[in-house]
Amino acid sequence: MYKCIIIDDEELARALLESYVNKLDFLELEGSFENPLEAMPLIKSKAIDIIFLDIQMPDLKGTDFAKLIPDETKVIFTTAYSEYALQGFELNALDYLLKPITFERFLKAVNKLKPDSVESPIAEFITVKSGYDLHKIKLVDINYIESDSEYVVFHLDNRKIMSYQTLKSLEKSLPKSLFIRVHRSYIVNKLQVTGLKGRDLILNATTIPVSDSYYDTVKNTLF
Missing domain, CATH: 3.40.50.2300 (Response regulator)
Known part of the structure; x- marks a missing residue:
């Protein structure tokens, strides 16, 4: 710290x-x-x-x-x-x-x-495989990521990208300084959070549920 x-x-x-x-x-x-x-x-x-x-x-x-x-x-x-x-x-x-x-x-x-900042600079993009296509996505453009069975869905402003992978494995590759797990089915971009209403995170016009196990961490980290 x-x-x-x-x-x-x-x-x-x-x-x-x-x-x-x-x-x-x-x-x-x-x-x-x-x-x-x-x-x-x-x-x-x-x-x-x-x-x-x-x-x-x-x-x-x-x-x-x-x-x-x-x-x-x-x-x-x-x-x-x-x-x-x-x-x-x-x-x-x-x-x-x-x-x-x-x-x-x-x-x-x-x-x-950070001591390792030269050797391990924070990534600005993530490459996502969707079907036979590869998408290079700017991390700050991701609003939130949702688990959908064996897939995850990247929610951007004007589109969605579905990829065959688990939310758990994806979470390890995302910078914790920018993303936070709020539910077993959701990871959100901290920059997109505009409020907390009860057990729901507000991301502009979108509402994301916060599970009990993540609530205290989410509240203390974001608010």
Whole structure:
């Protein structure tokens, strides 16, 4: 588990990053701050692994603040201005995220924290065999996957793809940072979840049942 904090003077930017952090089971949010100076007491009192740090802030620029934090604390700079990228990397930043930040790009950045990130980068696509055809599917485009007897059905926005395999075997090949098992018959994309109503997950216009054995994990992970 990597402990992280967010520093950004924009409330919406902080909220977006908070939602991304909360989707990942290997990140733990220790605090979210509007001003870098507000974060300093926490940084001094607790070991922080990673700071998501905005560069352009009114009181103190992120690039200046980065020089004040412990060497062992990693920094991922965030900004709306691409011209600051070089300066960020000169400060040995782990990564540089250009706003608006997508979850896919955020995921690539935080996976650099993992010791095996170079040898085992997270996959962006999955190849699915359906009959005699092969389909290359972008992982973030999968809304959910449903078990149907000896087959699984990949539900995308505008189509479905059926493949001869079990949900259990498929689950092992999917990144846990993006997908979660919620029922013996369903795996869902965390990005597509918009709510929880009783024992049902809401994925935009679709409702997916959550079984009792998965309920606590689903609630704690996604909400």
